[in-house]
Amino acid sequence: MRSKLPHIGTTIFTIMSKMAQEEGAINLSQGFPGFGADPELLDMVAKYTKAGYNQYAPMSGIPSLREKMAEKTLRCYGAKVNPETEVSIVSGATEAIFSSITAMIHPGDEAIILEPAYDSYEPAILLSGGIPIRVPLNSSDFSVDWERVKNSITFKTKLIVINSPHNPSGYVWTQDDLDQLAELVRERNIYVVSDEVYEHITFDGRPHLSLVGHEELRQKSFVCGSFGKTFHVTGWKLGYCIAPEKLTEEFRKIHQYVTFSSVTFLQYTLAEYLEKPERYESIPGFYQEKRDLFLTGLKDTGLEFQATQGSFFQTASYGHLSKIGDRELAEKMTKELKVACIPVSSFYHNQKDDKIIRFCFAKENSDLEEALVRLKNLGELFKK
Ligand SMILES: Cc1ncc(COP(=O)(O)O)c(C=O)c1O
Structure with missing residues (x-):
């Protein structure tokens, strides 16, 4: 049998979570919350499943959830979209x-x-016979090197995939980033897939600038989001895509043969839950407290870092302390310190190792505090 994805194995997130479990380590690796969802949300799930919303939903989603998403898009990004x-x-x-x-x-x-x-992103491109062109972000702060992006465009370029707030770095796009992107795709047959799963997790008052809120970019963009990330229910696997009508038509042709439709009672649940905007508007404050708690302790570990701007990830570098590979360090940390993280080299096709690791701080405060106590002994790992 000839593999369609010969170079792709098990993701690092699965590997590290499994190792964390086997080693009894605090799992700050994979990006999922270590705490429960709002009990009100869970009560609604029970209500809608018992009420019989258990058969196929409409292919494009139930109307009331699409309408709620249109209201939310107007409220958050000033953009009017047709549900x-x-x-x-x-x-x-x-x-x-x-x-x-x-x-x-x-x-x-x-x-x-x-x-x-x-x-x-890459497997999806490959499975369609496309060619991924990887452009590195600036290594100092993970901002976009627009000159490099521009120089990577050819007559074959069809798509740019972007992600803000960014996983793993937490970099949040500025208005200038959006304008630079708009200039690049203007008058070219280039479209954008915008991964905005951390749209509601930004810090220090920084706004998330969705592409749907940019008059020009929204005409050429698929804006992708995740209810799982926003409402601490990643296991629900429920998300959305906002795109102009012509793009949505093509999108739905694929969606109807990938899954056809998504869990019905969860859609009804979310439609009701979204009635109160404070439920998503309170999320930045909730996570900022966790980020600040984590950063206060991280200062005592010897690691170097800049406070993350968004997402529930914090990266930190250790190159000034040791030349050990980041995968090896992540493994050692899990086995010896009992704290799991993700080596950032796994986010590069060629495993480029800049000696950076990523922590997920979407965890109970008590777990974060205990992990920080353990991380104070990080220096010991480098002596061995
Ligand atoms: C940047 C990014 N995009 C997409 C996803 C997947 O989101 P979902 O669980 O809604 O499929 C994740 C999950 O970790 C992510 O970090």
Whole structure:
């Protein structure tokens, strides 16, 4: 049998979570919350499943959830979208990204991804016969090197995949970033897949600038989001895609043969839950407290870092302390310190190792505090 993805193995997130479990380590590796969701949300799940909302939902999502998403998009980003023709509910941002890329990429098309990059973009490009063109972000702060992006565009470029707030670095795009992107795609046959799963997790008053709020970019963009990330229920695998009508038509042609539709009672639950905007507007404050708690302790570990701007990830570098590879360090930390993290080299196609590790701080404060106590002994690992 000839593999369609010969170079792709098990993701690092699965590997590190498994190791954390086997070693009894505090798992600050994979990006999922270590605390429960709002009990009100869970009560609604019970209500809607008992009420019989257990058969197939409409292919594009139930109307009331699409309408709520249109209201939320207007409220958060000042953008009016048509819930009927521009909003689709799908099985997680992973599906939204996969279906968007599949809808756009034909064999031989080039798609630009900015590295370090979340791992689901490249396989989707490859499966459609596309060619991933990897452009590195600036190594100092993970901002976009616009000159390099521009120089990577050819007559074959069809798509640019972007991600803000960024996983793993937490970099949040500025208005200038959006304007630079708009200039690049203007008058070119280039579209954008915008992974915005951390849209509600930004810090220090920094706004998330969605592409749907940019008059020009929204005409050419698939904006992909995740209810799982926003409401601490990653296991629900429910997400959405907002795109102009013509793009949505193509998107739905793929979606209907990937999953057809997504869990019905969860859609009803979310439609009701979204009635109160404070439920998503309180999220930045909630996570900022966790970020600040984590950073206060991280200062005593010897690691170097800049406070993350968004997402629930914090990166830290250790190159000034040791030359050990980041994968080896992550493994040692899990086995000896009992704290698991993710080596950032796994976000590069060539495993480029800049001696940076990523922590997820979406955990109970008590777990974060205990992890910080253990991390104070990090220096001991480097002596061995
Ligand atoms: C940047 C990024 N995009 C997409 C996803 C997947 O989101 P979902 O669980 O809704 O499929 C994740 C999950 O870790 C992520 O970090």
